[in-house]
Amino acid sequence: MKSRRQFSVLRALLLCCCLFAAGAAHGVLTIEITQGVRGAMPIAIVPFGWSAPSTPPERMASIIGADLARSGYFAPLAEADLPSRPHEAAAVRFPDWRMVRVDNLVIGSLQLLGPDSYQVKFHLFDVYKGKSLAGYSFRTNRQGLRRVAHQISDIIYEKLTGRKGVFSTSIAYVTAIRKGNSFSYALSVADADGYNEQVILDAPQPLMSPAWSPDGQRLAYVSFETGRSAIYIQDVGTAKRTRVASFKGINSAPAWSPDGRKLAFTSSKNGNADIYVLDLGSRKVTRITTSRAIDTEAAWSPDGGSIVFTSDRGGSPQIYQVSIGPSGPTGRPRRVTYEGSYNARASFSPDGSKLVMVHGDRGRFQIAVLELKSGQLTIVADTRLGESPTFSPNGDMVLYANEVKGRGVLEVASVDSRSHQRLRFARGDVREPAWSPMP
């Protein structure tokens, strides 16, 4: 563990050097493994070969290793413990790798083909069977190297776990930056590991609650730019934005229906916070909840047949579920959570079997997963001020916001809570992450 931490620091330093050299504006400065992986699949990822005398333009093996470790299913061998550094299949001696007890081995090379043109090759081996499981070659430019590394991570992940990798997806989040007496806010989109940050909206007033459309093309979010909360939809590619809800009172917590045609949201236009559904085509608004309590933070089930939401109708915030038909609710809301004094901001796993939520108990606000069938609640991140959890689109990981040493950061936990990683951003308080759907 210690060696990995040192490795991490070294890598951070190297990355910093790369950043200055490339002059690129990356969002993340370091990725720190805050909790090691127990019982995860040991894998060796050899630094990719690079023929030129200069330092390689991207540390492909580090990116892949960080991706795989973040999933919780893999434990990459520390660089210092590698018995050898082959770059080609012919140079691999399997007994060496059995000695260090890794199940799988990844090797590869990076080659400069011409001005801003690179070839990336990689092989994945089963060390015990002594055979190749996958081998690919990619051609890309300098800008595309990280993307290729994430694609390689996806291939490895799918080959070895049988499930889709999510390393080529994106995350959206809000950054608050304090400048003397005031704050400025930014809505950004970055790669799933926090790199390649692109600011898609700068605002002098608070921004909240980004939510991806199911096709990954648009983001709904809350902006206070008019002085009070209103819901906007922005096309991520064209930056075209539309205000879709600015009723009297609060307008918040937008949630797309799985077919992308409707937006559930919270409005207090009738006196207190209730859930409504806006049909994006007809602009018709349907009321879903009518209690005198706070009802907010709607999230759709993957089949579109129900909505979960936070309500304090029972005295404290808890999660409720209501069935939804074409013309509104088709039953009474049913309470879903009973453990803990505060449960809020729930959302479904992609298969609909679990909810992830903020779970408040004895003054701590942790991130918990509720198995809907059994009712079993598991803490996946023991945070003091955890917020805004979201499942990865393959359901294997949970991304959430946390406060560490006075600063808002994003963290990733595997759903089985075995691994935790922290994405450290270069600037500001980072909060309210939303994980994009699969491309």
Added chain:
Amino acid sequence: MKNLFYWMSIMLFTAGVVGCSATAPVEQGEVSTPSARGAADQLEGRGMVRDDASRGKALDEGSLLSRTTIYFAFDSSEIAPEFRDLLRAHGKYLASHPEIRITIEGHTDERGSREYNLALGERRAYAVRQLLMLQGVAPNQLEVISFGEERPAAFEHDESAWRLNRRAVLRYPGR
């Protein structure tokens, strides 16, 4: 404790005056960004916050009317007895000045979820509005706006900051 709240209120209010004066007036529905921020920053600089000259002239100096912040317990919108006199004074003042329209801002601490807190902030502001209306203030004099946990007055991540952030603030025009 009461004394501390008193001075905090004065400080927040005065800082609010300084923060607001440079930006759009409240009655236009533009709630200026620097107001809450300014308050927190100036909490650190004590020399400035006792500057009586910048305090509003319509409000009686040193009276209950100079206090414009009401504090709440965690996840609660119940108005504690210690703030009833303050709200009664504002209610009487506003009832006798029907031309004055104010904004009631609701805020929360950072704990729990942001969207829930936005609704909780609104409920706090409505609780204050309700009490003012009992004093005869007309509904159209009172605009409610919630910022949830988005505009803290104090930035630390502990109870000392949280109790200053769980608040409703009465914003008079031009102040």
